[in-house]
Amino acid sequence: MSGYSVTEPSKRQKWIAGLLVITYALVTLMPLLWVIATGFKSPEDSIAYPPKVVFQPSLEGYVNLFTTQTRITPDMEATLTPPKTWYEQIVRDKGMVIAGASRYGQRFLNSVIIGFGSTFFSVFLGTLAAYAFSRFKVPIKDDLLFFILSTRMMPPVAVAIPIFLMYRQLGLSDTHLGMILLYTAVNLSLSVWLLKGFIDEIPLEYEEAALIDGYTRFQAFYKVVLPQAATGIASTAIFCLIFAWNEYAFAVLLTSGTAQTAPPFIPTIIGVGGQDWPAVAAGATIFLLPVMIFTIMLRKHLLRGITFGAVRK
Amino acid sequence: MAEVTLNNICKSFGSQVALADVSMTVPDGSFVVLLGPTGAGKTTTLRLVSGLDKPDSGTILIDGVDAVAQSPAQRNVAMVFQQYSLYPHLSVRENLAFPLKSPILRTSAEEIVRKVGEVAETLQISHKLDNKATELSGGEMQRVSIGRALVRNPRIYLMDEPLSSLDAKLRSDLRIELKRIQASLGATILYVTHDQIEAMTMATQVGVLDHGKLVQFGTPREIYEDPVSIYAASRLGSPKINILPADFFPGAPGGAVSIGLRPEHIRLGEGQEVQTVRVEHLGDQTRLHLKINDLNLITLTESHTQIQPGERLKIAPQFPLYFGSNGERIKS
Numbered sequence: 001m002s003g004y005s006v007t008e009p010s011k012r013q014k015w016i017a018g019l020l021v022i023t024y025a026l027v028t029l030m031p032l033l034w035v036i037a038t039g040f041k042s043p044e045d046s047i048a049y050p051p052k053v054v055f056q057p058s059l060e061g062y063v064n065l066f067t068t069q070t071r072i073t074p075d076m077e078a079t080l081t082p083p084k085t086w087y088e089q090i091v092r093d094k095g096m097v098i099a100g101a102s103r104y105g106q107r108f109l110n111s112v113i114i115g116f117g118s119t120f121f122s123v124f125l126g127t128l129a130a131y132a133f134s135r136f137k138v139p140i141k142d143d144l145l146f147f148i149l150s151t152r153m154m155p156p157v158a159v160a161i162p163i164f165l166m167y168r169q170l171g172l173s174d175t176h177l178g179m180i181l182l183y184t185a186v187n188l189s190l191s192v193w194l195l196k197g198f199i200d201e202i203p204l205e206y207e208e209a210a211l212i213d214g215y216t217r218f219q220a221f222y223k224v225v226l227p228q229a230a231t232g233i234a235s236t237a238i239f240c241l242i243f244a245w246n247e248y249a250f251a252v253l254l255t256s257g258t259a260q261t262a263p264p265f266i267p268t269i270i271g272v273g274g275q276d277w278p279a280v281a282a283g284a285t286i287f288l289l290p291v292m293i294f295t296i297m298l299r300k301h302l303l304r305g306i307t308f309g310a311v312r313k
Numbered sequence: 314m315a316e317v318t319l320n321n322i323c324k325s326f327g328s329q330v331a332l333a334d335v336s337m338t339v340p341d342g343s344f345v346v347l348l349g350p351t352g353a354g355k356t357t358t359l360r361l362v363s364g365l366d367k368p369d370s371g372t373i374l375i376d377g378v379d380a381v382a383q384s385p386a387q388r389n390v391a392m393v394f395q396q397y398s399l400y401p402h403l404s405v406r407e408n409l410a411f412p413l414k415s416p417i418l419r420t421s422a423e424e425i426v427r428k429v430g431e432v433a434e435t436l437q438i439s440h441k442l443d444n445k446a447t448e449l450s451g452g453e454m455q456r457v458s459i460g461r462a463l464v465r466n467p468r469i470y471l472m473d474e475p476l477s478s479l480d481a482k483l484r485s486d487l488r489i490e491l492k493r494i495q496a497s498l499g500a501t502i503l504y505v506t507h508d509q510i511e512a513m514t515m516a517t518q519v520g521v522l523d524h525g526k527l528v529q530f531g532t533p534r535e536i537y538e539d540p541v542s543i544y545a546a547s548r549l550g551s552p553k554i555n556i557l558p559a560d561f562f563p564g565a566p567g568g569a570v571s572i573g574l575r576p577e578h579i580r581l582g583e584g585q586e587v588q589t590v591r592v593e594h595l596g597d598q599t600r601l602h603l604k605i606n607d608l609n610l611i612t613l614t615e616s617h618t619q620i621q622p623g624e625r626l627k628i629a630p631q632f633p634l635y636f637g638s639n640g641e642r643i644k645s
C-alpha cells in the first residue's frame with residue numbers, strides 16, 4: 001500500500017478512475033432511470049414538456065398496470081360503496097372503478113415460465129453436450145461444433161416464416177412448450193460453445209482421480225466437474241436468460257394469448273385517452289426485476305475462480 | 314492385496330513409444346520401485362495398471378484375472394498422482410474422505426472420521442484438515458494426495474514420485490512410515506521415484522526403465538552389485554558410479570570398453586596416480602574428487618582424513634564392473 005508500488009494506483013488516479021466509472025454508469029443507466037421515474041409519475045407529468053425531474057410521486061401507473069377499469073356512469077353512482085383500499089381510492093379519484101385484474105400478471109408469469117424453462121434446458125443440454133465435446137472422441141467433432149455455431153450466423157427473421165408455418169402445423173403456436181423449445185434451440189449454440197470453453201479449462205486429472213477413487217464416469221462428472229464448472233454454468237445461464245427474457249420478434253410472431261410473454265404485451269397497454277406511459281414504464285420496471293435478481297444471486301459464482309492451484313503444473 | 318503381472322505391454326502415444334514390450338510381476342505384498350529418468354515410461358506404467366489408459370497390446374493380470382477391460386473402480390487400485398490432483402472445490406478433510414464415500418466403499422460416517430483422522434495424523438496434516446485444498450503449500454498438497462490413497466485398503470497402491478516435494482526431514486519420516494504401512498498391512502506397492510535413497514531403503518524389487526524398456530528387474534542389492542548395463546548401474550548409488558576407460562587399470566576382459574567403479578570400491582595406496590581436486594567433509598565420511606588427465610572420479614574415505622586438495626594419490630579398483638561398447642555388462 002506504499003506510494004512506491006507499481007500496481008497500486010495513487011489516490012488521484014483512484015479518484016479519476018472513480019469519476020469516469022460513475023459518469024459512464026450514469027450515461028448508460030439514464031434510460032433505465034428514466035423508465036423507473038416515469039413509472040412513478042402521473043399521466044400528465046409523464047408527458048409534460050420540458051420533462052419534470054422533480055415531480056409528485058404516484059402509484060397510478062402501477063395500479064393501471066395491474067387492473068382494468070371502467071368509468072363511473074350516473075346510474076352506478078347510487079350503488080357505489082366508498083373505496084376500501086388505497087388503490088381503489090386512486091382509481092375512484094379519476095372517476096373510475098376497478099373492473100378486474102389486467103392480463104399483465106399472467107403475461108409476466110408466461111415470461112417467467114418460458115424464460116427460466118428455456119434457460120434450464122439450454123444449460124442442462126448444453127453442459128452435457130459441452131462435456132462430451134470436450135472429453136470424448138466425437139466423430140466429425142469440428143464440423144458438428146461449426147454447425148452448432150452456424151445456427152447463430154443468420155438473422156432470426158430469416159427463419160421466422162418457416163418456423164411460423166411449422167409451429168402452426170405442429171400445434172406449437174402460442175404454447176409454452178413451443179416457446180421453450182424455440183428459445184432452447186436458439187440458446188443451445190451459445191451455451192454449448194461457452195460451456196465447452198469452461199470445461200476445457202478444467203484439467204482432466206480431477207476426473208481421473210475420481211475414477212481411481214472408485215467413482216463412475218458420470219459420478220466423476222457430477223461430483224468433480226460440475227462444481228468446478230459452476231462459474232461457467234452461472235454465466236451461461238445469465239446469458240441464456242437475458243436472451244429468452246428480452247426476445248421480442250418471435251414472441252410477437254408466435255404468441256398472442258395463452259403463452260404471450262411480457263415484451264410483446266407491454267407496448268399494447270393502452271390507457272383511457274391515449275398511451276398510458278406510466279403503466280408501460282411500470283410494466284417495464286417490474287419486468288427488469290427477475291433478471292436483475294437472478295444475476296445478483298449468481299454473482300458470487302461469476303467472481304469465483306476456484307480451479308487455481310491444486311494441480312502441480 | 315494382490316499380485317500384478319504385466320505381460321508384453323506396449324504403449325505408444327502417436328509416434329512416441331512410451332512402453333516397449335514390458336513384462337514384470339509385482340508380487341503380492343512387495344514394494345516395487347520403478348527407476349528411470351523423465352520420459353522413461355514410469356507414469357505410463359502406473360496409468361496402465363490403474364486402468365486410466367489401455368495398453369496397445371499385452372495383458373495386465375491382477376490376481377491372475379485379466380484386468381485390461383476393467384474400469385479403474387473395478388480394479389480397486391489407489392493412486393498418488395505426480396501432479397497431486399486434489400479436488401479444488403473440497404476441503405482437505407473432504408478430499409481425504411472422497412474415496413471412502415465412493416459407491417464401491419460406502420464407508421460409515423464414524424469410520425470415515427476415524428480413518429481420515431488417522432491418516433492425517435500419520436502425514437502430519439491434522440492442523441490443515443479444514444483448509445481448502447487450494448490453500449496448501451506444495452508439500453502439504455502432496456501429503457494430502459498420499460493420504461487420499463492411504464485411507465483406502467486397495468489391491469495395490471500406485472505412487473508416482475509421492476515424496477518429491479517434501480523437505481528432507483518429512484521425506485525420511487514418510488519413507489519409514491510407508492515402509493511400515495507396507496510391512497504391517499502386507500500392502501502391495503508400485504512406486505515411482507528418481508530418488509535412489511528411496512529405492513534402496515524401501516524397495517523389495519527395483520525395475521529399471523530405459524526409454525520404455527524394462528532393462529533390469531531385481532532386488533536393490535542385485536541391481537547395485539550386479540547391474541546389466543552402465544545405465545542400470547547409474548540408477549543406484551550416490552555419488553554415482555565412476556565410469557573409466559577399460560585400459561585405465563590392467564586386467565580388463567576382452568571386449569570391455571569401460572570400467573564401472575563404485576566410489577567405495579576404490580582402494581587408496583597403490584596403482585594409478587591421480588590428483589586430489591576437492592575434499593568434501595560430510596561428517597560421517599569424506600568425499601574425494603580425483604582427477605587424471607580429463608577424467609574425474611569420486612571416492613570415499615574416512616571422516617578424519619588428512620588428505621589435502623592438490624595431493625597426489627595412488628588408486629586401485631576393488632570390485633570393478635566391465636562394460637562393452639553399447640554399455641552392456643561384460644562378466645569376466
Ligand SMILES: Nc1ncnc2c1ncn2[C@@H]1O[C@H](COP(=O)(O)OP(=O)(O)O)[C@@H](O)[C@H]1O
Nearest residue numbers: 326329330331350351352353354355356357358
Ligand atoms: N498423454 C500423452 N501424450 C503423448 N505422449 C505421452 C503422453 N503420456 C506420456 N507420453 C510420452 O511417453 C513417454 C513416457 O512418459 P511418462 O510415462 O510420463 O514418463 P515418466 O513418468 O517416466 O517421466 C514420454 O516420452 C512422454 O512424452
Ligand SMILES: [Mg+2]
Nearest residue numbers: 355356395473
Ligand atoms: Mg512421470
